[in-house]
Amino acid sequence: NAGVxxxxxxxxxxxxxxxxxxxxxxSGHSAVFWYRQTIVQGLEFLTYFRNQAPIDDxxxxxxxxxxxxPNQSHSTLKIQSTQPQDSAVxxxxxxxxxxxxxxxxxGTRLTVV
Amino acid sequence: GDSVTQKQGQVxxxxxxxxxxxxxxxxxxxxxxxxxxxxxGQGPQLLLKVTTANNKGISRGFEATYDKGTTSFHLQKAxxxxxxxxVYFCALITGNTGKLIFGLGTTLQVQP
Numbered sequence: 001n002a003g004v005x006x007x008x009x010x011x012x013x014x015x016x017x018x019x020x021x022x023x024x025x026x027s028g029h030s031a032v033f034w035y036r037q038t039i040v041q042g043l044e045f046l047t048y049f050r051n052q053a054p055i056d057d058x059x060x061x062x063x064x065x066x067x068x069x070p071n072q073s074h075s076t077l078k079i080q081s082t083q084p085q086d087s088a089v090x091x092x093x094x095x096x097x098x099x100x101x102x103x104x105x106x107g108t109r110l111t112v113v
Numbered sequence: 114g115d116s117v118t119q120k121q122g123q124v125x126x127x128x129x130x131x132x133x134x135x136x137x138x139x140x141x142x143x144x145x146x147x148x149x150x151x152x153x154g155q156g157p158q159l160l161l162k163v164t165t166a167n168n169k170g171i172s173r174g175f176e177a178t179y180d181k182g183t184t185s186f187h188l189q190k191a192x193x194x195x196x197x198x199x200v201y202f203c204a205l206i207t208g209n210t211g212k213l214i215f216g217l218g219t220t221l222q223v224q225p
Contacts, residue, residue, distance in 0.1 A: 004156070031211055043157070043202065043215035056210055065115050097144065098211050104156030 001026065004105035006092050012111045013082045021077040023092030030097055032075050034067055037089040037107065046090075049065045049075060050098075082112045115140040115207040119216025127224050132190040134219045136203035139184060145206040146186045147213070148177050152199045157215075160201070161188070198223045 002004040005024040013019045025032050036059075045059040049069045060067065064082075067073040080085055089107040119136045126132060136160060145164050149157035161170035161177040163186060170177045179186035188201060203216040 033212070035213075042217040043213075045212050045214070048210050048212055050210070056208075056212060095211055098209060099206060100211065101159050101162075102211060102213060105156065106156050107146070109194065 003066045004092055004094050004097065004103055006090075006105035006108050008108060009106065010109045010111075012113060015083060015112055016081050018077045019082050019086075019110055019112075021079075021090050021092075021110070023075045023077070023105060024073055024093030025092070026103055027050070027073070029094035029103075031074075031095045031100075031102075032069060033093040033095075033102065034075070034077050035093065035104075037091055038087075041084070046077070046108040071091060079110075082110075084112045114212055115142075115205055117203055117214050118217045119203050119219060120149045121219045122217070122219045123220045123222070124174065125222045125224065126193050129192045129193055130223075132193045133187060134189075134201055134203075134210070134221075135185055135187040137183070138203075138205050138218050140205060140207065142207075144179070146177070146179050147204045147206070148175070148188045149202040149204055149215070151202065151218070157202060166214050193221070193223045195223045195225050197221060 030051040034065045038045045047057040047067045052069045064080045067077045092105045093102045095102045095103040116139045146163045150159045150160045151157040165168045200218045202218045204213045
């Protein structure tokens with residue numbers, strides 16, 4: 001079990017460019033979460049999928065951010081027109097189901113210059 | 114809405130010292146409270162889970178308990194080691210999705 005796999009581990013983008021972050025949840029896990037981690041705000045929930053369907057995106061910024069889960073083995077978080085304030089560690093997590101242990105990946109550190 | 118407050122930003126201890134980290138929570142439902150630990154370059158990993166059913170959790174020498182009266186829960190360890198140096202987050206499961214609300218984290222540095 002390789003755990004939740006996130007690629008790339010580090011990404012540097014220029015202001016205004018697009019960034020796509022990839023996540024491979026643990027096989028068999030039906031719940032996938034995205035969180036953002038910064039020093040100031042800590043760990044913030046972004047969005048949640050269950051069985052590939054978007055269930056809760058209440059934490060997603062309304063503009064420029066989108067997440068998809070086209071199949072059970074991967075999810076993507078896309079940020080259009082990146083801004084310096086988007087710099088953060090983006091964490092993907094998965095779990096077997098509701099209220100079961102959530103396993104986090106190592107994160108993707110996004111730096112917008 | 115549900116919330117978690119973790120005020121201790123940084124704790125520095127020496128090996129074999131006692132560790133105590135406290136969080137307070139607010140929720141309208143029966144709480145499931147957790148402690149996560151994050152080592153450098155890693156994602157958070159579950160350390161302990163406490164529910165209204167068990168009131169206490171123990172793992173790897175750490176103990177977590179909660180007090181419904183004061184809506185607080187804390188993490189303690191009798192004797193910390195240098196390898197315990199990490200960031201510790203308290204968290205609350207909110208709603209019926211398993212979504213986690215995290216405290217801001219406590220950075221523990223244990224000096225040899």
